Amino acid sequence: MKKFWQLWLSAILATFLLAACGTDDAKKDNTPVNGSSQTEDQASEEVAEFPLTLTDAVGNDITLEQAPETIVSMIPSNTEILFALGLNDEIVGVNDWDNYPEEALEKEKIGGMEFNVEKIVSMTPDVVFAHESMLGTGEEGLQQLRDAGINVFVVKNAADFEQTYETIKTIGQATGKTEEAATIIEDMKAKVEEVLAKTAKVENEKRVFIETSDVPEIYAPGKNTFMQQILDMIGAENVVTEEDWVMISPEEIVKQNPDVIIVMYSYVPDIVESVKKRDGFSDITAVKEERVVQVDENLTSRTGPRLALGLEEIAKAIYPEAFGE
Template sequence: MNFTDQLGTQHTFETTPKRIVSLVPSQTELLYDLGLEDAIVGITKFCVHPFHLKSTKTIVGGTKQVKLDKIKALQPDIIICNKEENTQEIVDSLKEICPVWVTDIYTIEDNNKMIQDFGQLFNKRTEAMKWLDKINFAHQDFQKFITDKAPRKVAYFIWANPYMVAGGNTFINELLKLNKFENIYDNNPTRGEAEQSVAKYEGRYPEVVVQKMRIQGDPDVIFLSSEPFPFKDEHAFELGRHTHHATTIFVDGEMFSWYGSRLVKAFDYFKKLQDRLGEPHLHSH
């Protein structure tokens, strides 16, 4: 059986892979939701959904550093990685052990392709189809919900000391756009242009000078993501000072950055978030 992953790497399997190591939290959740709990043998310490996997599966490290000997001992048939979450070095070193399947996700289409691929790869086509139907239904429903909402300028912070934001060409940015949130740090290169252009903000998660926020776009809303950095009220206060009128909101980072089956929950979450933003008392001056 021949399959091609999202980086264009070809893989050949004699039989359906039975022992899976997953090095991406959202993809671990997806594998579980596709009915593959028994096939998952190794996960990262950040794979927190569903919670019980942490006590029933072998923890093989994080997403950026893994314990190769632990992975090897699990004798996996396949290791699932992601271009953004895992480094090229990790992927290269894991290839010595077994085939490494790498996903690459910027858009909802990319996300759906991953689910379809997993359905074929692990012989879970029916389950994959069910999840794709749920996602597509929730997506269409949300698009109707959002039609009459006014666009808002936003900044989405993922880190402090130094302050870093989600820029363009990221899955987070894609979900912001879906919400009619105009990311003031979206440097806007398409995938093809990204290689050539010298963007206003370098990289997909640029460091930013918050003192310049007013002149760089002066957002209506500042989002502080719950992961990977634990933002506190003092960050919200400090960032708010550098805008004219922005409302600062703590948001669930998983809803904006996890792909896979999580998207179904994300659309519900976005509806609630939009309703919250519509409440008059939120607009602080």
Template sequence: MFVFMLTTALVGCNNQEGVKEDSNQDQIDDTEAEAKKAEASEEKENNSVTQYPLTVTDATGTDVTFDSEPTKLVSLIPSGTEILFAVGAGEEILAVDDSSDFPVETADLPKLGSTYSGINEEELIALQPDVVFINSGLQVEVAEELRAKGFKVFGSNPQSIKEVIEDVQGIGVILNNQEKAQTVVDEMKEDLDYVKSKVASVEPKKVYAEYSKGWSFGSGEFSNDLITLAGGENIFADIDGWFEVNPEEVIKRNPEVILFTSGEEGATEDSKEQILSRDGWNVIDAVKNERVIGIDSVKASRVGPRITESLIEVFEAIHPDSAE
């Protein structure tokens, strides 16, 4: 009996030691886990804070160096203005171009003219901005003139939704607004994923897009990327850039869907009824089935954060039966 009791006591002591050791190990593991969590959190925080000086290469191939966080901003392109507001830099914008009209806060900002009417350089000089945002595809000469006068210019010219997303992220880094920019990017990717999931189960349809009367576009344009992602096949994808359309060629290529832009000056002249009544177009499938749809001209033409909203609109126009 004594031996049994002694053995039981020893086993009990060993079990207690084992429990104690397990408890200590759990505490060590918890401590290490907390340390790793804190380290990861700190690393994430550091990654979301821009380190200056920062040098980036813009779409003109120019290296632009920011010695500190830019806080005095000017945008000379509507899409750039929309990006600045979207990433939380609206209060830091000093002035914009004449065509910047979104969001509504742009109405209260000074206007500096446009690429076509000319930029008010005197007012721009008086503002002394830290950086001027432009579109390098449309404003190459503007960029050169401003740089020659000592202005810091950042040019972008995205040709796909992927590049628009990269632009939003890049501008977020420049302005030290990375977290807000990532939120915008995440929302854009949600739109993109939604359309991709829908397109996966549909057959592509042949599309003719006329976003300016008598003109269309082919490869190398972000609007072509929009049609492809939305489950369409641009009938002029074999041609590069923008071009004046031969109406007979549209008849020959026989699109199933015709897209035109609405909400812009002249859109009523080039309305659905006008397209449906064009000579010889009554043999086109899109016309016979009245699959002629107007889409928002502003969203469709601006390579900014609302471009994925336009993607959804284009998808719903091409595949109305598959949209939610």
């Protein structure tokens, strides 16, 4: 189980790389880096009228004659967006890892990182929503789906909140759910504003370490990652100063002495207590002050409708006093 979880995590982490600049001012103006293409932005802002042609993340034009009646989703973030848009009846297949909402558990599974092309073809979906993070391992399978005459829309890697909003807009347009998409985005933005208003009052900035896997290979987000953007937004300091995702030793974590340790995975039982018992960790401020906190990795890693709740969960873990906790 651990092996498969880590393989999937490595794919998910690929969706969290930000552009090399622009995150420093995220907290000031709540305007994350927006690297989405002009074509995708323009398309997502138009009212959905069919037939409709959209350009996906790899530059392919996808023409939909009408709002799709049968949909396959190939990654959890897409699935959460589709369900939030009210497309339960239209969704006929989902990824093996899809676990939210509960209705997703009842859908036919099409595989994980290695998906079942024949099964998807047999479902005769009007559209398959793939994802840019899949291209390294799944491009051959996606081309087989295209060759079978199936519309494959590759959704762009959302590298920040703004691109997540654009993704929701685009999927909403592709499915004829533009109004529902707009409502989801408005609700997300309201939650983000609420969280930032509370954390803006914090006076003492906390130094934070976030880990996404356990020993012996502890991985953590550094600069130019989605998690870095979140920390910037709520006024917290990342103790990891290297670029992107890095493997870090327990000794270095002790040396950095974070005020808060956030555990962003759940495949290890009683992981919070396990972290506290690592050699030398009893001297870390976060351990001394009982500030080792486990968060829901689905909320904090899936770039979909619940991402604003993930921001709130991270903020509460670091600054509980700002939320009256």
